[in-house]
Amino acid sequence: xxxxxxxxxxxxxxxxxxxxxxxxxxxxxxxxxxxxxxxxxxxxxxxxxxxxxxxxxxxxxxxxxxxxxxxxxxxxxxxxxxxxxxxxxxxxxxxxxxxxxxxxxxxxxxxxxxxxxxxxxxxxxxxxxxxxxxxxxxxxxxxxxxxxxxxxxxxxxxxxxxxxxxxxxxxxxxxxxxxxxxxxxxxxxxxxxxxxxxxxxxxxxxxxxxxxxxxxxxxxxxxxxxxxxxxxxxxxxxxxxxxxxxxxxxxxxxxxxxxxxxxxxxxxxxxxxxxxxxxxxxxxxxxxxxxxxx
Amino acid sequence: xxxxxxxxxxxxxxxxxxxxxxxxxxxxxxxxxxxxxxxxxxxxxxxxxxxxxxxxxxxxxxxxxxxxxxxxxxxxxxxxxxxxxxxxxxxxxxxxxxxxxxxxxxxxxxxxxxxxxxxxxxxxxxxxxxxxxxxxxxxxxxxxxxxxxxxxxxxxxxxxxxxxxxxxxxxxxxxxxxxxxxxxxxxxxxxxxxxxxxxxxxxxxxxxxxxxxxxxxxxxxxxxxxxxxxxxxxxxxxxxxxxxxxxxxxxxxxxxxxxxxxxxxxxxxxxxxxxxxxxxxx
Numbered sequence: 001x002x003x004x005x006x007x008x009x010x011x012x013x014x015x016x017x018x019x020x021x022x023x024x025x026x027x028x029x030x031x032x033x034x035x036x037x038x039x040x041x042x043x044x045x046x047x048x049x050x051x052x053x054x055x056x057x058x059x060x061x062x063x064x065x066x067x068x069x070x071x072x073x074x075x076x077x078x079x080x081x082x083x084x085x086x087x088x089x090x091x092x093x094x095x096x097x098x099x100x101x102x103x104x105x106x107x108x109x110x111x112x113x114x115x116x117x118x119x120x121x122x123x124x125x126x127x128x129x130x131x132x133x134x135x136x137x138x139x140x141x142x143x144x145x146x147x148x149x150x151x152x153x154x155x156x157x158x159x160x161x162x163x164x165x166x167x168x169x170x171x172x173x174x175x176x177x178x179x180x181x182x183x184x185x186x187x188x189x190x191x192x193x194x195x196x197x198x199x200x201x202x203x204x205x206x207x208x209x210x211x212x213x214x215x216x217x218x219x220x221x222x223x224x225x226x227x228x229x230x231x232x233x234x235x236x237x238x239x240x241x242x243x244x245x246x247x248x249x250x251x252x253x254x255x256x257x258x259x260x261x262x263x264x265x266x267x268x269x270x271x272x273x274x275x276x277x278x279x280x281x282x283x284x285x286x287x288x289x290x291x292x293x294x
Numbered sequence: 295x296x297x298x299x300x301x302x303x304x305x306x307x308x309x310x311x312x313x314x315x316x317x318x319x320x321x322x323x324x325x326x327x328x329x330x331x332x333x334x335x336x337x338x339x340x341x342x343x344x345x346x347x348x349x350x351x352x353x354x355x356x357x358x359x360x361x362x363x364x365x366x367x368x369x370x371x372x373x374x375x376x377x378x379x380x381x382x383x384x385x386x387x388x389x390x391x392x393x394x395x396x397x398x399x400x401x402x403x404x405x406x407x408x409x410x411x412x413x414x415x416x417x418x419x420x421x422x423x424x425x426x427x428x429x430x431x432x433x434x435x436x437x438x439x440x441x442x443x444x445x446x447x448x449x450x451x452x453x454x455x456x457x458x459x460x461x462x463x464x465x466x467x468x469x470x471x472x473x474x475x476x477x478x479x480x481x482x483x484x485x486x487x488x489x490x491x492x493x494x495x496x497x498x499x500x501x502x503x504x505x506x507x508x509x510x511x512x513x514x515x516x517x518x519x520x521x522x523x524x525x526x527x528x529x530x531x532x533x534x535x536x537x538x539x540x541x542x543x544x545x546x547x548x549x550x551x552x553x554x555x556x557x558x559x560x561x562x563x564x565x566x567x568x569x570x571x572x573x574x575x576x
Binding site for chain 2: 004005006007008009010011013014015017018020021022024025026027028029030031032033035036039089092093096097099100107108109110111112113114115116117118119120121122124125126127128129131134135136167170171172175176179199228229231232235236250253254257258263266267270273274277281
């Protein structure tokens with residue numbers, strides 16, 4: 001690990017400086033995470049009177065529980081849909097904005113503000129628009145002959161949360177794509193144009209390959225976003241329903257822990273989620289290392 | 295741009311305008327809904343043009359709130375959100391800049407251990423360890439308090455990393471010169487490092503303020519006393535009235551007020567915001 005060539009010498013001061021952060025990290029991060037791991041090996045009787053150590057029984061039960069397997073499946077569908085929808089639309093917008101010479105900044109301002117909107121607020125707005133009785137979207141769908149009802153139809157509910165979650169994430173992806181596009185040397189595009197390649201061909205043979213590191217990075221970040229930060233979108237709209245069809249993993253930890261009070265199972269689910277986050281973070285860091293060299 | 299293609303330019307403008315409109319559409323409808331009386335949402339489709347109740351609705355929400363939901367007036371919730379967002383932003387920056395200073399400018403035993411302990415927090419979002427964290431906060435008697443709302447969210451590896459990366463680029467000559475002049479480490483920190491970090495602090499502040507303001511699950515769990523409700527979590531309580539249609543006009547007024555402060559911050563400080571966003575992710 002790097003330090004300065006010149007460092008200060010003091011026996012006590014550095015410890016005092018790291019103490020606040022370490023104390024908070026320990027009390028609110030490491031201790032609870034350790035508790036979750038420990039709890040995942042225990043089984044508590046319904047009255048909380050007796051706990052017994054059950055090794056991996058909670059995990060074994062988890063992975064044969066059809067509801068949990070369903071939730072895994074739902075989470076994968078949800079995370080992939082959000083990533084594809086928000087990355088795709090952000091890319092189209094960024095490529096268009098990159099063509100603008102003077103108005104690029106204005107369009108950026110008009111597109112980035114949803115980043116500041118809370119996921120819960122985004123959820124409530126889309127929930128309102130798709131409201132089966134008065135919502136404008138359900139009204140239009142009805143005119144097209146589709147009877148929208150996200151409180152009864154699992155597919156409708158999933159579409160609703162995907163749209164609300166993606167809407168908020170477009171601005172973030174847009175900023176990263178725009179930065180990536182502006183980093184591509186103009187000479188490459190000019191050379192290709194002189195060789196007779198049109199805009200579409202240039203996009204697929206030059207721009208898209210050069211954007212692939214950005215795209216990969218965004219894919220990971222968007223997966224993490226969809227899996228963890230969208231709790232509020234789900235809680236504020238469908239609450240995991242109808243019949244568990246939008247209960248993604250994070251939502252299920254909350255539901256089983258706080259509402260169902262299945263502590264052992266909820267803790268085991270937390271540990272599974274931690275493993276997923278750590279894997280995704282490691283992938284992301286490996287990418288950053290490679291990216292720096294490149 | 296390589297060549298002049300007027301049709302492609304027009305097409306790009308159309309794509310962007312459509313994008314801007316799609317992004318703004320939900321907010322437009324929310325705003326329109328907040329200008330109507332409660333009777334306009336009973337049947338048919340929601341209104342798409344402004345109504346006459348703009349001032350009534352906002353005034354009612356800010357001064358009284360919705361009595362049936364047991365929520366306090368909106369000014370109170372917005373004040374709570376503001377306190378929480380500021381405490382999180384200032385707290386994170388303060389503890390991160392200090393620990394980054396220690397890691398870069400000192401060599402002390404167990405430095406590597408401290409570095410890794412902080413690094414791990416990067417990987418554990420509050421949602422995945424929610425039950426045990428809640429228990430810790432309850433045991434410390436921090437439920438229904440500003441400290442409970444903000445302190446558990448203060449530890450942040452990202453801010454520490456940002457400052458660490460920045461300190462590594464500060465020239466060694468500055469440190470040497472201060473030592474020759476007899477400055478103590480804290481004097482060096484206060485008179486040299488802090489002024490140099492000003493832009494980084496501001497950029498981080500924008501990001502962390504938004505992060506703090508938009509918290510949802512955490513305030514939802516640890517506040518049962520309406521005096522500590524924050525506005526983002528309060529919306530849900532208002533929309534979920536038992537066995538009744540939500541009062542859309544006032545819910546949407548709350549939606550608009552809840553998003554206004556962070557959106558204003560982002561738009562007003564766009565340059566700092568983009569800098570903060572792009573650099574914290576690296």
